[in-house]
Amino acid sequence: MILVTGGAGYLGCVLxxxxxxxxxxxxxxxxxxxxxxxxxxxxxxxxxxxxxVRDFDERVLDGxxxxxxxxxxxxxxxxxxxxxxxxxxxxxxxxxLACACKKKRIKKFTFASTCAITGFHPVGFVTxxxxxxxxxEYALSKLKAEQVLQKMxxxxxxxxxxxxxxxxxxxxxxxxxxxINTFVKDAFYKGRLNVFxxxxxxxxxxxxxxxxxxxxxxxxxxxxxxxxxxxxxxxxNFRILELAHRVKEILRPYLPVxxxxxxxATEYRSYSVAGEKIDTVLGFKPSIDIKEAVLExxxxxxxxxxxxxxxxxxxxxxxxxxxxxxEKRLEKIGKVL
Numbered sequence: 001m002i003l004v005t006g007g008a009g010y011l012g013c014v015l016x017x018x019x020x021x022x023x024x025x026x027x028x029x030x031x032x033x034x035x036x037x038x039x040x041x042x043x044x045x046x047x048x049x050x051x052x053v054r055d056f057d058e059r060v061l062d063g064x065x066x067x068x069x070x071x072x073x074x075x076x077x078x079x080x081x082x083x084x085x086x087x088x089x090x091x092x093x094x095x096x097l098a099c100a101c102k103k104k105r106i107k108k109f110t111f112a113s114t115c116a117i118t119g120f121h122p123v124g125f126v127t128x129x130x131x132x133x134x135x136x137e138y139a140l141s142k143l144k145a146e147q148v149l150q151k152m153x154x155x156x157x158x159x160x161x162x163x164x165x166x167x168x169x170x171x172x173x174x175x176x177x178x179x180i181n182t183f184v185k186d187a188f189y190k191g192r193l194n195v196f197x198x199x200x201x202x203x204x205x206x207x208x209x210x211x212x213x214x215x216x217x218x219x220x221x222x223x224x225x226x227x228x229x230x231x232x233x234x235x236x237n238f239r240i241l242e243l244a245h246r247v248k249e250i251l252r253p254y255l256p257v258x259x260x261x262x263x264x265a266t267e268y269r270s271y272s273v274a275g276e277k278i279d280t281v282l283g284f285k286p287s288i289d290i291k292e293a294v295l296e297x298x299x300x301x302x303x304x305x306x307x308x309x310x311x312x313x314x315x316x317x318x319x320x321x322x323x324x325x326x327e328k329r330l331e332k333i334g335k336v337l
Contacts (some may be wrong), residue, residue: 001025002219003064004155005053005097006071007046007245011112011164015068015212022216029053029060030071033323034313039175053093058100066108066219067101069103073138074316083137090141102157107223109159110215111149113142115204115232115273117163123323125237125274128163128230135269146230153228154192160218160226164211165204165234165273168302169293177312179240180205183247185298185309187257189314193248194259199241204234204273207293210286217284226279234275235286243290250294 001193006012007028013070019026020042027041028045036048051062053071072090080086094111101109118126119133134140156164168180176185181191214233218226238246243263248257278284300306312318 001027001047001063001065003027003029003067004060005067005069006027006112008034008036008039009070009074010071010171010173010174010175011167011208011211011267012037014169014208014283015070015215016046017042017172018209018216027060027064033318034319038171041172045204052089053097054088055091055137056096058104060079061100061104061106064104064106065298067097068110068112068215068219069097070112070215072112073320080137086137086155090124091144091148094145097150098152098157098159098265103150105156107156107158108219109157110214110218111145111159111161113146113161113163113230114139115165115234115271116142117146117165118271118273121271125272126232127274128232128277150228156225158223160221161230162211162214162218163230163232163273165206165232165275167211168205168290169208169288170296171208171253171271174306174314175218175314175316176309177318178241179203180293181297183244184251184294185245185301185306187251187255188298188301189257189309192207192258193244193257193259195244195259196264198263199239199261201270202237202239202272203240203243204232204237204271204275205290206233206235206275206286207288210235210288211227214278214284214286217282221282229281231278231281232273232275232277232334233286234273235289238290244272246290247294251298252289254298276290312332 007016008030013303016026029049031052032050046209062243073086073210116139117132118130119135132143134143146161186193
């Protein structure tokens, strides 16, 4: 059985579906910030345990052979919203889980990290050997978690670090706060795409489906090939303005889309990432391109399944702010009814 932390999240729902298709048994461990609706279609095929990695109970690991650790505060805005919680969840929570795995002699452990750890590099491609230069609380917490996992790696513990590019594509726990997904949603509902700061910034991107496959591959790979290794998971690097025009062209046969470019203060967050290492070591290349993902999301939108796209549950920072506000309000008013 495989434990997937954060399994009710955007990536987790896709990973679980792929694991089930391969005949794996899955236990999900998730705080359920976003509820468990993304797991509804296979809720009778998995075990679901609600919990928090900051207070991890090692009994959750009973019967587990491998762990895919996805659970975290997953972007810069949510980390900046509460830096203390970000460190406690992304770093200390990872350490808690890893120590419990080592105690239980569970070797295989994949960790969902981020390419943002490398910092901002306007020119050239960053490799796994480039000196990290995190520019945000989120990236720093992930780097600290990477470092402690590598120190723990030995013949009894095989952590694998996957530095994920910005994800795109459909998930049953959908997010509209990721750049490709945002562009498709705005094209469908508004017919206009807004590109800020001139759109010259580079970003590495990869589909959520390919990222899930990378985790499975690393869980199955020979330990000597992946123990303590860092792999960039990236399909291709794009400028944001180029992305907007690509989405426009992909959707041209279906609806008119305009691209509005806003110039202003320079956006320094720009970096490109090399992804050849995982291909060299494990023979893995992400294969789902922008067009395939855009058309899948567009077809889903045409069915009216996400007409409530303004709902804050689809936007991580909006949802976290709402939950935090309600938590404070409930402390004052007590039981609602």
